[in-house]
Amino acid sequence: MATALLLLAPVTVSVPVVLTEAVILVSGLVVMLVANAALLRIGLAPLDRLTRLMTTVDLLRPGQRLPVHGQGGVAELIRTFNAMLDRLEAERAASSARALSAQEAERRRIARELHDEVGQSMTAVLLELKRASDQADDPLRGELQQAQEITRLSLDEVRRLARRLRPGVLEDLGLVSALTSLTADFATHTGLRVRRHFDPDLPPLAPQTELVLYRVAQEGLTNVARHAEAERVELSLRHTDGAVVLRLADDGRGIGIACEGAGIRGMRERALFVGATLDIRSDPASGTEVSLSVPTTGRHA
Structure with a gap:
């Protein structure tokens, strides 16, 4: 020009x-x-x-594209x-689906060994201690009863670990019962107040989807117990806008973006497995909220 x-x-x-x-x-x-x-x-x-x-893309947060x-x-x-x-x-x-399937299979194997082998062995020890304490004289009887109580507590802990590794109630009674049992056990062992709300019209979900919802809730509660310093936890499961939404919120001190460790990365892996969307919001003044939205249409429903 x-x-x-x-x-x-x-x-x-x-x-x-x-x-x-x-x-x-x-x-x-x-x-x-x-x-x-x-x-x-x-x-x-x-x-x-x-x-x-290119410098910020994360494969655990799918959908990042340029027009x-x-x-x-x-x-x-x-x-x-x-x-x-x-x-x-x-x-x-x-690859996440293969890894998670292998992980769940290993969890089931370990849970079965804990229940069938370690649990039965400890039950046998408990019965022997009871038999010995019934025949012993004082003060040996008191010591045997004390050992019996320690063994009983250890057996309860082994059974609790087996339930965490393989949630049998999820397979037998469904997701709502499994989450109810999970939160009740969490409240008992941590002393935190837990409020629950489950919609009565939840649609049927695939077994792998129910397992992902359960594992995300389980990991979220574990993070609350370890890091949040909270007093109250709210867990809800709702059906809205063609999706089932799991929401877990606490009133603790919150987390920072830099604090996303293996637990949160594992939640994102599981969300990716079923095509769900995981959203984590945190504020030091109001705590942390974890929201998992699973579509109820398509192959993941």
């Missing part, structure tokens, strides 16, 4: 160049440079957004990057 303007306009340049002509030439050069810089900035802005997304406009090289690069994210998220979901 500048060249055409110089060719068509009745503009001449003196030799040597006079001051006014030099000012005009320099001003035109500055205008062209500024216009080129603005055009380059506009043209390369999608690359800046792509760079920022594609036009048909140029930059648009094709963004389109290719979005397609790569689609493949990576699908592969991550598949």
Whole structure:
């Protein structure tokens, strides 16, 4: 445009160049440079957004994509990057499903061994201690009874661990009963007040979906007991807008983004497994809220 303007306009340049002509030439050069810089900035802005997304993308938070406009090289690069994210998220979901299935199988095996082998052995020890204490004289009887009580408490703890590893009540009585039992056990062992609310019209869910909801609630309660310094916990399960939403909230000190450890990453892995959305909000003044939304339509329902 500048060249055409110089060719068509009745503009001449003196030799040597006079001051006014030099000012005009320099001003035109500055205008062209500024216009080129603005055009380059506009043209390369999608690359800046792509760079920022590359540095922050997290496969455990699916759906992060850049909009594609036009048909140029930059648009094709963004389109290719979005397609790569689609493949990576699908592969991550598949690998997470395999890992979680193997983890649950190992949990069931350990729970079965705790219940069938360790539990039965401790039960046999408990019966022998009772028989010995019934036949012993004082003060040996008191010592045997004390050992019997310690063994009984240890057996209860082994059974509790087995229930945590393999929630049999979930398979036998369903999700609501399993969550009720989980929160009751949590309140007993921590002393925290727990409020529960379950919608009466919850739709039927696939076994793996119920297991994910249970495990997220279990991990959330564990985090509350370990880190929140809370006094009250609320757990709800609602059916709304085509989804089942599990909500766990406490009145503790909250967490920071930097505090997302293995427990929260594990929750995100499980959410990815069933196509759910996990949202964690935290405030030092009001505590932490964990929300898991599972769609009730499609293959995950």
